[in-house]
Amino acid sequence: MDSVLQVESLAHSYTANGKQLQVLRDVNLSIACSKMVAVQGESGSGKTTLLLACGAMQKPTSGKVLLNQRDVFDLTPAARSQFRASQIGYLFQTLQLVPYLNVLDNVRIVKGVTAGTAKQWLERLGLDDRLHHKPDALSHGQRQRVALARAIAHRPALVIADEPTGNLDGKNARLVFDSLREFADGGGAVLIAAHEPAIADFADRILHIKSGHLTESKAGV
Amino acid sequence: MNPIALTIREILHRWKSGLLVALIVATITGALTYFSVNNAGFQKEIARNARDIGSNVVIIPAELDQFQYHSDGSYSDVTMSADLVQQLIEYKASLNHLIPMLERKAECVFGEKTATARIVGLSASIPMPGRPKAPMQKSIQDGKVQLGSKLADKLGIKRDETPEIQINGEYFFVSRVNRANGTWQDAAVFLDLKTAQSLFGVQNQISRIEAIECTSEQCELTGLKSDVVLANELARITDKALILRLEKMAAARSNIRVISRDNLRLLQNMLWALLAIAIIALSSLNSFQRKSEVGVLQALGYGQWRVVILFVSRAVLLTILGAAIGIACGAFVALMQSQSLFRVTGSKLTIDWQAAIIVGVVATLLAALASSLPALTAAMRYPAEIIGKEN
């Protein structure tokens, strides 16, 4: 089966205070459509770094990221921006909602999302009574769900969610996982960073990141 | 969602910071506009006052005995050709408000009383083409005379009387008795130059030309002093006349003008610098502070230019709002104040639209430029590099 996301020999190192920190080493990963892949690992192990590279949000030190067979770092900035917006839905660990738009508009701001679709997703995520609130009037957990709706509503090929359930209770976390599962079942691919054990019930594969390497604990179904 | 709609939402959301930006822009553009209107009034008023100090240059016949002239109280019978006036104008000499005069002493008779007085024929002041020409001396009607107040006293004529008097055997109506000014003019008779020339039978002759010097341009050009510039110019036109210059008056006049002009220019430049710095700082600060927003919008598929439009439109909208308020208030206040401040020229002042437009356009362009550069450079980077780790 063709993979939506294919990561080849990915490596990333940061330089801070004159020191080099190798976060990812020779990472290979492939996600086919309808699959949901979870990444786990200690804090600081490199989950966000991996996800950012997969989402074309940060250029890795070396390696390739192919999205629907196209090398995203080979595109011009303008083309990459277009391609990224149409192919990827990204939920940042820091959420990054637009502070001056209400909940509904924060989802509608994405190209191709109608008010109807936005509402549908927000209702699905239990936010029907918060549509016209600005982000600063929401709890962190509510904002996480708005960010998820924004990442998913335009039906991209791949949704990347960086700890979308960090602050959620068990019930709401399952609501989020369930939405992502449903998205995958509808033909999309999902890459998620999450440490809740409950993720095992939803993900097709669970990968662990340690010392810059990926290992698999739950084999692909 | 289009960038302008986003901009308006952003401004409404952060209305306090937007209002502050608009107010700062309004204050400075207002000050600049106030200043340019006030400045125009001030310069006109200074020029008018400087002119009213009176002539500071006298051109007299070269053959005249200067010792005699001064000991007779700046009076002489010696004359020169009136063609010199036209020659000075054609040469575009560094002079303005030329007043050719013919003087004679003659017997004035009114009823039983007689007095020998200076009879001064003069024409209206002649402006040099291309220089300010509000007349400093108006013409006197043909056949009429104006009397100095002390002469009127001597002849027994009251201030509000307009009788006929005899001068050198001819009759003239007194058109008015001048207010005393404390000089020899209080003992003189004034009439039209042509009338005086025919009265004394000296056609096309004059005793002197009084004028105001306009040497600043030539002094700058040649590096010479005013008296040298004037003497050189006159020497090139004729050898039959020479120039007397009232040094102190000339210096005071030019100092007033130069100091007020330079001081105003300095203030204006400072205001411009302030405007530029404030707008550049405010606009670029906004773009810098919202760097992470650039990253998010980019991640959501907003191209570089749409992101830039978002930031530029905010800066431009707020600047236009602020400049409109500032220019309107500045111009209004300046006009109101000028009318009470500059009583003679103030009422003729109007809003300098050109200056107002320049202030508005420059402010807007600066805002656009200052906001676009940080946004543009941010939009060229990867989203993760500019999105902060904190939310």
Ligand SMILES: Nc1ncnc2c1ncn2[C@@H]1O[C@H](COP(=O)(O)OP(=O)(O)OP(=O)(O)O)[C@@H](O)[C@H]1O
């Ligand atoms: N911009 C950066 N400059 C330097 N070092 C960085 C930078 N971003 C991340 N790091 C370092 O890289 C390592 C991996 O960071 P990353 O954010 O990918 O971890 P993570 O697995 O997502 O952690 P968490 O679970 O806490 O979110 C960390 O040790 C971090 O200190």
Ligand SMILES: [Mg+2]
């Ligand atoms: Mg992380």
